[in-house]
Amino acid sequence: MKIPARRLLLLLSPAVAAVLLTAGFCPASENGAAWRTGIGIDYFSRTITWDDNTRTSKASATLVAAREEVELRPGLAFDLAAGLSLSNFNGLAFSNLPISIDYGAGAVSSLFVGAGFRARFFRHGKLEIEGVGRFVYCLGSTKTWALEGFAVEGHATGRPSWIEASLGPRISLVFGGKLVPFVTISGNWFSGSFKMAETLGDLSGSEKKTVRAKGFVEVSLGARCQVSKRACLAAEAGFLPRAGGVDGALSAGLTYRF
Amino acid sequence: MRSFSGKHPNQVMAFLVLLLLGLGALGSSQQKTAKRNGPVRGRDPRAFKVAKATRTPRAKLKTDRVLVKFKSGVEEGYAEAILQFQDLVKVRRIPGAGVYRAQAPAGATVREVIAILRQNPDVEYVRPDYRTRVFTVPNDTYFSTYQYNLYNRGKPITIGSDIQIQPTSGADIKATTAWDQTKGDAGTIIAVVDTGVDMTHVELVNKVVSAGHDFINDDDDATDDNFHGTWVAGVAAAETNNNEGIAGVAWNCKVLPVKVMDADGNGYYDEMIEGIIWAADNGAKVINISAGGDADDPALEAACQYAYEKNVVVVAAAGNDGPSVSYPAAYDNYVLAVGATDFNDEVASFSNPGPQVDVAAPGVWILGPAPQWYVGTGYYPYVFASGTSGAAPEVAGLAALIVSQKPWLTAKQVMDIIRYTADDVNKSSSSGKDDSIGYGRINMERALVPYKLAR
Numbered sequence: 001m002k003i004p005a006r007r008l009l010l011l012l013s014p015a016v017a018a019v020l021l022t023a024g025f026c027p028a029s030e031n032g033a034a035w036r037t038g039i040g041i042d043y044f045s046r047t048i049t050w051d052d053n054t055r056t057s058k059a060s061a062t063l064v065a066a067r068e069e070v071e072l073r074p075g076l077a078f079d080l081a082a083g084l085s086l087s088n089f090n091g092l093a094f095s096n097l098p099i100s101i102d103y104g105a106g107a108v109s110s111l112f113v114g115a116g117f118r119a120r121f122f123r124h125g126k127l128e129i130e131g132v133g134r135f136v137y138c139l140g141s142t143k144t145w146a147l148e149g150f151a152v153e154g155h156a157t158g159r160p161s162w163i164e165a166s167l168g169p170r171i172s173l174v175f176g177g178k179l180v181p182f183v184t185i186s187g188n189w190f191s192g193s194f195k196m197a198e199t200l201g202d203l204s205g206s207e208k209k210t211v212r213a214k215g216f217v218e219v220s221l222g223a224r225c226q227v228s229k230r231a232c233l234a235a236e237a238g239f240l241p242r243a244g245g246v247d248g249a250l251s252a253g254l255t256y257r258f
Numbered sequence: 259m260r261s262f263s264g265k266h267p268n269q270v271m272a273f274l275v276l277l278l279l280g281l282g283a284l285g286s287s288q289q290k291t292a293k294r295n296g297p298v299r300g301r302d303p304r305a306f307k308v309a310k311a312t313r314t315p316r317a318k319l320k321t322d323r324v325l326v327k328f329k330s331g332v333e334e335g336y337a338e339a340i341l342q343f344q345d346l347v348k349v350r351r352i353p354g355a356g357v358y359r360a361q362a363p364a365g366a367t368v369r370e371v372i373a374i375l376r377q378n379p380d381v382e383y384v385r386p387d388y389r390t391r392v393f394t395v396p397n398d399t400y401f402s403t404y405q406y407n408l409y410n411r412g413k414p415i416t417i418g419s420d421i422q423i424q425p426t427s428g429a430d431i432k433a434t435t436a437w438d439q440t441k442g443d444a445g446t447i448i449a450v451v452d453t454g455v456d457m458t459h460v461e462l463v464n465k466v467v468s469a470g471h472d473f474i475n476d477d478d479d480a481t482d483d484n485f486h487g488t489w490v491a492g493v494a495a496a497e498t499n500n501n502e503g504i505a506g507v508a509w510n511c512k513v514l515p516v517k518v519m520d521a522d523g524n525g526y527y528d529e530m531i532e533g534i535i536w537a538a539d540n541g542a543k544v545i546n547i548s549a550g551g552d553a554d555d556p557a558l559e560a561a562c563q564y565a566y567e568k569n570v571v572v573v574a575a576a577g578n579d580g581p582s583v584s585y586p587a588a589y590d591n592y593v594l595a596v597g598a599t600d601f602n603d604e605v606a607s608f609s610n611p612g613p614q615v616d617v618a619a620p621g622v623w624i625l626g627p628a629p630q631w632y633v634g635t636g637y638y639p640y641v642f643a644s645g646t647s648g649a650a651p652e653v654a655g656l657a658a659l660i661v662s663q664k665p666w667l668t669a670k671q672v673m674d675i676i677r678y679t680a681d682d683v684n685k686s687s688s689s690g691k692d693d694s695i696g697y698g699r700i701n702m703e704r705a706l707v708p709y710k711l712a713r
Contacts, residue, residue, distance in 0.1 A: 100708035151697040203674045
């Protein structure tokens with residue numbers, strides 16, 4: 001049975017047991033390698049440019065995924081994530097099709113995969129500096145809409161896909177308590193495409209729109225909280241300055257160490 | 259769109275009003291003109307006199323020419339020798355079509371010439387060079403103040419002194435919203451294959467790309483000696499947004515005059531064939547043919563195919579007061595056949611029906627420019643006329659806007675866009691494509707404004 005993407009999101013979100021994509025929120029075991037499993041939710045809204053930077057619109061995505069992290073030694077961890085993405089590219093204009101289309105049909109669900117790492121390279125007193133990086137690839141899936149109001153039947157089929165990668169230092173203040181605040185400054189690269197195909201009677205055509213985000217720097221503030229000996233909650237809010245404004249990103253999740 | 263009253267009362271224009279209905283010879287019509295009484299500016303348009311015009315029955319025009327196609331491999335010199343041996347005169351090869359035009363000698367009928375030539379084994383076919391004519395015939399003449407066909411606000415229009423029509427709001431081709439998207443490109447040329455164009459007319463003086471070609475007099479001056487071509491050209495692409503006159507469908511597109519009919523609005527197939535090919539070879543992206551004949555002819559079809567295969571959109575009027583679609587509009591594979599609707603989105607009574615009809619456009623009381631000499635001194639150089647002749651250039655204008663917006667499209671794609679985006683305005687009586695208006699009355703907005711793909 002196919003579960004609608006929104007319902008799936010609704011079912012999963014109460015669990016909010018995830019850290020997604022942002023590698024290693026919680027401190028490692030001091031006893032060697034540790035495995036953590038978690039799920040989480042992630043959201044971003046980016047200003048994108050397309051048609052050789054002549055056009056601008058928004059792209060947003062909500063990601064829900066399971067994540068597995070391995071901490072090889074304290075301060076060095078890798079993680080893999082996979083899940084469902086709801087990618088929204090409202091505002092794209094496909095003007096090379098026989099009948100031009102302004103896209104406003106909302107989110108298209110598809111699978112995504114991701115990978116990340118964190119590596120601590122400095123620690124002094126309560127100050128800890130790590131390098132963190134992540135990579136997310138939204139595979140894309142097709143969605144079909146009827147073209148209405150024409151003299152003949154027709155439909156449009158859209159397929160969005162995108163890649164996001166980031167890399168940068170994270171500064172944490174380890175007070176020894178359960179709450180650890182941190183700030184991350186990273187370079188953030190977002191690129192994607194949306195292929196739209198159109199069939200209307202004898203007319204047909206397709207157009208692929210390549211997009212990329214306007215901003216390249218992300219500053220995020222977050223905190224992780226050790227809620228039990230094995231469970232860790234984390235949340236993070238990111239700000240992506242760009243020419244003329246700021247984009248945003250949010251993530252939250254829970255991991256459990258076995 | 260501007261009107262001639264209301265917003266600009268000081269620019270009220272007087273027009274000679276001609277209602278041209280039905281097929282027929284323009285020259286033989288008993289058209290009368292309206293005289294202007296004193297200064298025009300600020301006058302109530304109803305104060306103008308309007309004369310009656312008598313509708314002329316469509317005349318059958320006899321031909322005295324033949325079209326001959328020789329089998330492949332027959333050399334030009336040999337082919338011409340065959341024709342001259344039969345004493346045929348005015349022998350002329352139509353470049354691109356591979357067809358010869360020839361006139362029957364004095365004392366011989368076309369039928370006799372055909373019978374003789376058919377016995378020649380080198381002749382692939384020989385057919386009468388049928389006659390063409392424009393699709394409008396003068397009728398009762400009045401004038402109005404604005405172009406409901408482009409933007410119909412549903413306000414009553416007084417035409418002359420004794421006709422008032424009550425248009426239905428929205429019964430138009432949605433031009434104003436489409437113009438927000440595109441006004442056309444100056445590089446997109448609409449060839450008006452007709453009686454020529456008045457190239458000095460204020461609506462067209464800056465719109466013609468050249469003096470075109472006159473296939474009637476065989477020179478490079480396609481000046482209109484009728485009025486029909488000027489009217490058609492203006493409907494398609496009159497100078498727009500210039501504080502006077504009318505708006506054309508394709509604001510910025512240019513006009514290429516091609517004269518294939520004479521001062522009486524009559525011509526031969528061979529001239530139309532040459533005109534189509536010449537237009538396709540001389541930069542036209544769209545060809546408008548508000549004329550035609552009753553007979554099928556392979557050379558005429560081949561000319562349309564030639565243009566079509568050069569990615570030129572050929573738009574032709576379906577014809578008026580006839581039982582079926584005229585030629586070349588009936589060449590379904592290569593030509594967009596245009597029927598006519600009126601100011602209420604009703605099918606115009608004169609519009610020829612047939613399965614080849616692709617779309618329709620308003621064709622009743624369509625205002626367009628006319629030569630000053632035609633309307634006479636003291637009159638404003640515009641006429642109101644009716645017929646599928648007026649509907650076709652609206653479609654040609656739309657085709658030019660689509661080509662301007664998306665020059666990479668094929669002629670078939672442009673034609674399909676026009677077909678599929680039409681409004682099925684008679685669906686209550688005939689849902690879907692029908693013989694009266696094809697897919698429906700064209701909708702420029704739907705053809706040019708992006709489709710909003712929503713949830």
